[in-house]
Amino acid sequence: MERIHTKFVHLPLVAVPPPPPRFTLDEWHLNNRFRNRTCLDQERLADSVLAESDRLIDQVNEITDTNKKDVDHKIDEKIKDIEFNKTEIDLQRKAVCMEIECLNMYIERIKDALNALQEDSLKIVRKCLLLRESRVGIDLCCDSIDTELKKEFQTIEGAKSLLGRTLEQANEQVRRLKSTIYFMDRDLEDKGNVLKIDKHNLFLKETSLNLSIYHGFAPLDPANITLDEWEQFTKESIEKAAKEINSARQLRSYVDTLLKQVIDDLWSQYHTVNEAFRKRIEETKEAKTKMEVQHAEIVRQVNEITRVTARLSKAISDKEGYMALAHTRLGNRAQRPGVELCKDLVEISLVNEVAELRNNVAILQHQRAEVQASLRYLLKTQIQLEEDINVKTNTLKIDEVDCMSLRQSMDYHAY
Template sequence: MEINRTKFKDYALVAVPPPPARFTLNEWHRNNKFRNRICLDQQKLADSVIAESDRLIDVVNEKSDLNKRDTDHKLEEKIKDIEFNRDEINNQRKEVCIEIENLNTYMDRLRDALRSLTEDAMEVCRKCIILREGRLGIDLCCDATDVELKKEFQIIDGANNLLRRTLEQANEQVRRLRSTIYFMDRDLEDKGNVLKIDSHNSSLKETSLNLSIYHGFAPLDPANITLEEWEQYTRSNIEKAAKEINSARQLRSYVDTLLKQVVEDLRNQSDIVNEAFRQRIEETKENKLKLEVQHSEVARQANEMTRAITRLEKAIAEKEGYMALAHTRLGNRAQRPGMELCKDFVELSLVNEVAELRRNCATLQQQRAEAEASLRYLLKTQIQLEEDINVKTNTLKIDEVDCMSLRQSVDYHAY
């Protein structure tokens, strides 16, 4: 018996379930009715849910189609707006590029004008001023040609400064035009990218492949720029380009007027300087001719004076014979003896002859001295005239040959 109890300890205890509940027949009928009513209610509710689901499906499908068509329509409108703005920007960009080319041409004209004025006109004017400093003597004077030459140099220098400032303005205008091109290119690039994106979006359908649903947390509409700001940005770029084009055209018109005025002023001053040179050359030639005539006359008078001095010397020499004759006669008569040594008419005549010869010789000597002095003055005058003629010749060489030859190489044109 103890062995059996020990074996029962080794087995686990098993719980015995309670007996099932017992219901009455009425409860059974009530339960059946309740189950039938619940089933009918659930069927009715299911029918209403199915009908509502079909209605919601139809409504959602219709709204989805409407929203898609509306989005597609707005995408098409956006694409048209982008294409229109892109075409407007491209047209304006072409105008800007044309204006830059025109301005570059005008800048080349300004550079040509500056180069011509600096290397040609100003250099010629400076050389003429320096050459005229090589005039000699009295011809080294401040005449009208000098005044007009210095005025021409000032006009050329002023024109150079004005053209240089205008060239700087043109450079700045080209820089502003290129700046507008930069912003328009950026706008075109952005619009090109947006056009690709929206064109791709427009081609997508709800049945397209490679569609995906975003499961991230960042918003898919990060845009914070309004449509008015977007339109204003493009419009401001176009308006800025139009404004710069208008400024460039006004600058080109100013350059045309400036070059025309500068060339006209320089031509007028050049004509004035050339006329001053012409008048001065004529005056110098006239004075040189007068000096040459005077030189010929002075040379002729010097020759005549030389011959007169020769005649005076010859006359004085001849009078020495008469004087010797009279002195010899007086000496011989001084040998008369006694009472024969009287002052007779012969004696008186010889004494008067000697006195007259002395007076005549003195007069001839004085006349010869005056003639010699006059000859010296004539020769001095002749030398001075020759120097003056050389001065005038040098002046004519400078003005007529050197300066006028240089000035013929100056060419003022509209560039």
């Protein structure tokens, strides 16, 4: 049988809803009362929620404002603390800088003292010792001047060694002060950066532009140093600077005392050496004067002996005439004839005269020999005296002229 095609075949199937339920009148009143009660409950709940919300909003706003004010106050206090510490460090830094300048002046004083000792005093003492080696003869002896000059040389060397060690200590103290300034500068720089950060934070408001919320995972409070540690660090930095300043001041006081003691010792030895020079020069002058007096007496005696020698020679020469006369008379009387050739008184007198003349001439010749020997000794003594006088003159020139002129240029002061 052929199927009947209608237009419903091509339409979708539609479900027909069931008829709405039917309620009773009591259910209707009950539902109205329930809806009314529910609305009232919701209204009361909404009023409560609104009131709580307003309270929470006011409370949160108050807490937020209080926290912000507290943070602002703490930032302000922190800024003041940093500024106070920064001021203290600045003052301490200025004190350290002033101490470095003062210590550098003391270092220059030590260097000046060392240079004066090395270039002036030590060279003068060495030259004096070298000049005194030019003494000759008996004057080249180890006298009090040599002893005191060597002591002065040792005193200068000891002063140089002591000042050299003190100079090293002063340089080390300057290095420590500069190291202190370096760490204080780093601390000041860090505190300056913190001041910029905190002042910028204090300036920021909740309505400021360029505010942002951090969405990262790293903590925003990476600080691991406590406030006590921060305060202790600043305190230790200031205390360390004060300690270095105190050490530098003690060192400067020590340098003052050392320079005064060194100068006093050098002046004392300087005057001791000069006194030794003075006494030795007086002794040398006294010895030279005695020698000059002796030399004058020797010259006088030489002249006198020369005259005596001439007189003795003339006396001996004069006796030759008397001897010739006596011999001639004896020769003439030897020609007497016969019995006239007798030993009469004349003959005896002539013979005695000749013998006496021979004896006297021998005595005169012996005396002349002694006088000539004495003259030789006197001339030798005169030459020795002249040599000794020349030696003393050379010594006086070295000690009084050369050495004392050099020592006049020696000068010790506090530098």
